[in-house]
Amino acid sequence: MEAANSIRFRNALVFLRHQLRSTYACRPRHQQQCRTNVNSSDSPVKKNFSKDTVAKFINQGIGDMKNITHPTPGLLQTLEDRGFLGQFHGNRQEFTKLTNGEVIHIYAGADATASSLHIGHLMVLMPMIHCMLHGHRISLVVGIATARIGDPSGRLTERTGMRDRQLGERTFRFGTDITQQLSSLLKSAINYARERGYEEKNIGRRHIASNLQWHRNVSIIDFMQIVGHRSRIGEMMLRKSVSERLKSEEGISFSEFSYQLIQAMDYWHLFSNLGVRLQIGGSDQWGNITAGCDLINRMVNEAAWVDEQPTPALIKNMAKPYGLTVPLLTTSSGEKFSKSTGGGNIWLSASKTPPFTLYQYLLNRPDDVMEQWLKYFTLLPMETINEIITEQKEHPERRPAQKKLAYEVVSLLHGTARANKCVKTTAIFFGQTDEPNGLEKREETLKLGLTKSDVEGISSRFFWEPVLAINVIGMPLEKALVAGGVAPSNSQARTLLKSGAISIGPHLRQIKLTNETIILSEEDLIDEKILLIKVGKNKLHVMRMEDKNTMKQAIAEKQDPEEATRDSEPKPVPQTRLQRKRLARNVKKAATVQRKARREQSNKTSKAFQYEKQVAREQPMGRQEFDSLVEKALDRTEKKSTSWISRAATGIQFSGMKVSKKSDEQE
Structure with a gap:
């Protein structure tokens, strides 16, 4: 029934x-x-x-x-x-x-x-x-x-x-x-x-x-x-x-x-x-x-x-x-997350907010929102969430709720493989790991030195700070901190260096400045181009060394990562008949525009040449001026000038633009 x-x-x-x-x-x-x-x-x-x-x-x-x-x-x-x-x-x-x-x-x-x-x-x-x-x-x-x-x-x-x-x-x-x-x-x-x-x-x-x-x-x-x-x-x-x-x-x-x-x-x-x-x-x-x-x-x-x-x-x-x-998600100041404000600069797109950045954002959320955010953004059963919150209250220093939230959200949005990569990268850079012998593995990794693949796990290319290499390599380390946006001035950069809060290089070597000056060398770079700077316990800055030829492009990519990402993506191959017709129409339109531009340029050149000829007819000019005019005209029309030079050598007399040939006896 x-x-x-x-x-x-x-x-x-x-x-x-x-x-x-x-x-x-x-x-x-x-x-x-x-x-x-x-x-x-x-x-x-x-x-x-x-x-x-x-x-x-x-x-x-x-x-x-x-x-x-x-x-x-x-x-x-x-x-x-x-x-x-x-x-x-x-x-x-x-x-x-x-x-x-x-x-x-x-x-x-x-x-x-x-x-x-x-x-x-x-x-x-x-x-x-x-x-x-x-x-x-x-x-x-x-x-x-x-x-x-x-x-x-x-x-x-x-x-x-x-x-x-x-x-x-x-x-x-x-x-x-x-x-x-x-x-x-x-x-x-x-x-x-x-x-x-x-x-x-x-x-x-x-x-x-x-x-x-x-x-x-x-x-x-x-x-x-x-x-x-x-x-x-x-x-x-x-x-x-x-x-x-x-x-x-x-x-x-x-x-x-x-x-x-x-x-x-x-x-x-x-x-x-x-x-x-x-x-x-x-x-x-x-x-x-x-x-x-x-x-x-x-x-x-x-x-x-x-x-x-x-x-x-x-x-x-x-x-x-x-x-x-449903309730709105708000920032710490009570403002609504919106696209116009950048959603707190936390986007779901991996090209705008890398998975590691999202992972670190969720890892640093306060304890008072953990229970509600685990209910909101994960598919974990309610019994599991209650167990995590109980553990969080008993051992808040372990931060189990933050770690679980960050892992689950990254897994949901970007897949389990990227979530595991974020966990591994966090253990390497910050030493935050629950894995047995995790700290010993971290020391072994840092001893061997970080590679480019380890840094790429932090962010995409467009989140690196472009820096002109000749301005920082071989210079005091304070200049690199200022150029990369780590510190606003040399004095504050030296304060950070004296406090021992700065670690640099593939081995994350801790720097503690006393009275001497520390020079940045190429040995401190990863893959000869990347400078990694760790500030305190949980802040990372990545700088990429650029030369004069690549600096302008790097700045453009930094200012407009969306357009740079769109330009770097391969053009899709048309699959359907409609897509092929649209592509052919766009190609034909582009060819028409180019042909029109060439025609306009040709008309402009022709008008300029006609004007020069008219001026030459009305105003007589000397031999040298006329030779210069002829050479310019021949360059434009891509003709050989040998015939004109030979005629001038055989006794052609110029009077304005009129040409008359005299016999050798009259000459």
């Missing part, structure tokens, strides 16, 4: 999805028919079905919902135990019953306002991963279209660069980067979960999309007909993201004011096309989430054909949207 009700329950959603489907994103552009009204007479779907047809449709099921697996119960309880459950839109008891018996579709979005996500986004991504591991379907939406509008939530001023002419190109490029990052993150998360004991057969399906796919096909008239007249200004004004901006000095622009409607359109599209029932977002997204839920409720209530069906109550029950917000 329960199985029969379960089938009816989930297939009623399929029925509703097929009836409310928006067709504007599913057809070619020349055949678009935007569903502006669910009651319109020209609706592309059938309005009424016979009772037998509906019963057969719901009882037997269709499409991809036939073979769907049953989820793992307890999703909402898991999110609540880990502290992810904030505000909830809808009936929690009904939602708990729904998720325990049926696979639902859940979505979360992130705007492409930067080339990478940051650690604050894990507060939304981790609940999505938990939903996937419970067997539910998830969709991650990259907001390329919404990024061009600008979300006012949690901001007192408008985003910088929103009026830039290259905004569209920048957001599209950022969207591509974030899409690739999310795809890699989900694969790494599945491998991470498999290693932690999760069964792969219980993992739900995942999907990544961009909202530009459907927004690009909707005109402003269609948007106003679908969303505009179903939204109320009073409700929009009361939402926190709008009311706070209205109180500020800058106010709010109309584009930012309409952002909640565009995000509501995203929810409606995903609901009507993919059957999405739940949206997850940060606590600052509550107004945008409720706007989407209100739009879906109004669209369904306006559909008169639902009441004409044999089971209207069951169909309307399937149309209940839900929303969930």
Whole structure:
């Protein structure tokens, strides 16, 4: 009996999805028919079905919902135990019953306002991963279209660069980067979960999309007909993201004011096309989430054909949207992690924040956030987390919670191999290891000397400080400390050296300055180019020796690592027919531009030559001036000048540009 009700329950959603489907994103552009009204007479779907047809449709099921697996119960309880459950839109008891018996579709979005996500986004991504591991379907939406509008939530001023002419190109490029990052993150998360004991057969399906796919096909008239007249200004004004901006000095622009409607359109599209029932977002997204839920409720209530069906109550029950917000991750000063502030300069991209930097950041977090961060950012069972926190309280000097957190997060984002590399590198440089005989192994490694591969485990090329070699090699060590940004002045550099806080070189030789001057030599370099400086117990500085020819490029890479990374990556080989056509079109366009530039340069040269000829006709010149003019002209046209010189030697007389030949007797 329960199985029969379960089938009816989930297939009623399929029925509703097929009836409310928006067709504007599913057809070619020349055949678009935007569903502006669910009651319109020209609706592309059938309005009424016979009772037998509906019963057969719901009882037997269709499409991809036939073979769907049953989820793992307890999703909402898991999110609540880990502290992810904030505000909830809808009936929690009904939602708990729904998720325990049926696979639902859940979505979360992130705007492409930067080339990478940051650690604050894990507060939304981790609940999505938990939903996937419970067997539910998830969709991650990259907001390329919404990024061009600008979300006012949690901001007192408008985003910088929103009026830039290259905004569209920048957001599209950022969207591509974030899409690739999310795809890699989900694969790494599945491998991470498999290693932690999760069964792969219980993992739900995942999907990544961009909202530009459907927004690009909707005109402003269609948007106003679908969303505009179903939204109320009073409700929009009361939402926190709008009311706070209205109180500020800058106010709010109309584009930012309409952002909640565009995000509501995203929810409606995903609901009507993919059957999405739940949206997850940060606590600052509550107004945008409720706007989407209100739009879906109004669209369904306006559909008169639902009441004409044999089971209207069951169909309307399937149309209940839900929303969930999670707490925001804040910095030590209470400020929200955001892409515009660099997420505390902790990015999820390995090219922007190396795994070792992320590992050290988490390793140095205070004790009071360890329990909550272990629940947030790891998939460890709650019993294991409680054991770690108990050990942390008994032996705080060992820092077991920080070590476990750092290892688990790096494993989740970058894989177990890189996490093990971070543990090994930390043991070498800082002596922090729980491995038996770990300190003895460290001494043996330092005795042999560090290599380039050991330093590459610290950071990528673009995080090294470029230094001109001739300015520091053979000079006092204080100059190297100032040039590499270790100390702001020579006096403070000498203070560090006298205190014994500085260790340099492949053997991490400790320096303690007395009265003598210590000269930096090439023996202190690793691989003859890298200078490693350790300050205190847990700070490292890496400098790379450059010459005059490479210094300019190194500074450019340091200032713009994203562009340098993009330029250093190999160009992808076109695989599909569309990619090959696009590549051929770009090559043809570049050739046309070059040909046009050559034509303009040729015309410019020709005009200059004609002008010189005109001046020569009007103003007579001497023999020497004319010879110089002829040589210039011959150089431009790449002709030999021997014939002109021979003619001049045989008695050609010049008068301006007129040429007359005299006989030898007259000469």
